[in-house]
Amino acid sequence: MLIDFHVHCFNEKIAEKAISVLEERAGIAPYTRGLISQTTALFDKWGVDKGVLLPIATKPSQQKVINDWAAAQDGGRFISFGSVHPDAEDLTEELDRIVELGLHGIKLHPDYQGFMVDEERLDPMYDEIAKRGLPVVFHAGFDVVSPKLIHCPPERALNLIKKHPTLKIVLAHLGGNDCWQQVYDVLAGVDGEVYFDTAFTSRYLTTGLMEKIISKHGADRVLFASDCPWDDPSEIKECIMRTSLSDDDKEKIFSGNAIRLLGLEGQV
16 A cells, blocks of 8 residues: 655645645646646556645634645545644634544644744644644755745754654654755654655655665654655655665555554554
């Protein structure tokens, strides 16, 4: 089984506008125009069984509508996360609603939501998320929206991990996009329920450094992911296949770890 732990789609009413803006910022042609139907069609082509849908509330006012939409996509080919905005006055109530909706975790994007990952003001939010047992996927490392300020660099991610040892953390882009040597030096192997996903690693990360990071951190805490529509999961699968990791470790990365983290044993 292949579970892509990092997939982006949008409500069809805003998908084209959202993808066009992101495409211009990134200078990268996407594989879809952000629609659910296009993504599932490519899942068939790529051999992806399920995708973890990661919406982002870039404004406090977006939380409810985004989470309602995400909940409507949950099931079938998608495992939906929700999102909260750190500045929302009703953040705690929305976390309760995310649980009630049956969403499987939280997506936070420090660059788009305007925070440094280890800010003290966010500690109550992290405590509330941890209390509910929800895993959190963070964008980590470089992002084109904030090229001069990395909001989740490895050193500050480590601060977060130390302050919140019970929080289930997924650091996207193998711990930090375009910060991979720092990830290897600072983050890989850290104690705790801390996972790296492989999103957007086929273009710039060498197979050798990927293998070093995974081996140091432990294959049981790495999640296969693409960042679709911005990378091709079949290419990332090939990168992992080229490593000398055991077949058992590769299987954990491709689906086993995701099933365990999300408590989906016997459901997928």
